[in-house]
Amino acid sequence: MRLYDSVGWSAYTKDPGNLAAALAGSTLLAAARDGDDLVGLARIISDGHSICYLQDVLVDPRHQRTGLGRRLVEFVLAPYAHVRQKVLLTDTEPGQKAFYESLGYRQAGGDAGSGLPLRAFVRFDA
Template identity: 40%
Template sequence: MDEKDQTEIYDLYESVGWIAYTKNPDRLWQAFANSQYMTEKNNQGEIVALIRGVTDQATVVLIQDLLVHPDYQRKGLGKKLMQRALAEIKSYGQLQIEVLTDDEETTVSFYKSLGFRSVNDAGMISLIQDTRY
C-alpha cells in the first residue's frame, strides 16, 4: 500500500465516523498488513469504498470492514464490492463467512440481501469481548 492509498483509506474511515480506527494510524496499518482487502475507486482514481477481511485462508473469513464514502453511498458500490469479495472468498473454498455489523435495520437488510443470516437463525450465538474502551 503506497502513501496515497494510506491517506485515502484513512480519510475514508474518518468520513464514515470510524474514528476508533484513526486514533492510532500505526495500528490501522498493522491491521491492513494482516488482512486482505479490496477497494473501489471513483473516476479520478480515489479510493471511495473498501472491504477488509481476516481469514485463516482455509475454513473461515470474517468480513471486518465495509466502508463507502458518504458521497458514494446508496449507489450500489457497497453491494458491488461485497459481491466481488464473496466471489473471491468462495473461489478459495471457505466454509464460513462471517460479518460483524451494527444492529440497524438498513445494515442488516443489506447483508441479508446478499445471503447472510443471523447466527441466531442458524442455531448459534456469537459472543464478543470488546476491549476498545
C-alpha cells in the same frame, strides 16, 4: 483515514499506525477510487479453508446506495467461494441488517452478552 472518518469510524483513526498494520495484515483487501479519492473498501481475514471473516465494508456516504458496497463484498468473497462459513460483526444501524441479508447473511443472536450494540451475521455456503 478520510474514508473511515466519513462513515463515523473514528475509533479506527485514533491510531493511524494500528490501522495501517491492520489493513496490511488483511488476507484480502479491495479498494474503490473515484479519481484520487478512496471511496470504498472491503477486507477479509481468513484461513482460506474453513472460515472467512468479512472485517470491514466502508463506502463514502456520497457513494452509498449505488451498488458499490455490494460489488466490493462480492469481489472480496469470490476467492473464498469454497469456504463454507462466512461471518461478520457490525453495529445495529437499521440499514446494515437489510444490506447483509441481501448478500445471503443471516443474523445470529443479539449482542452476544457483550452489552454492546452489536450484530453478528453468518452465511453458510456449499
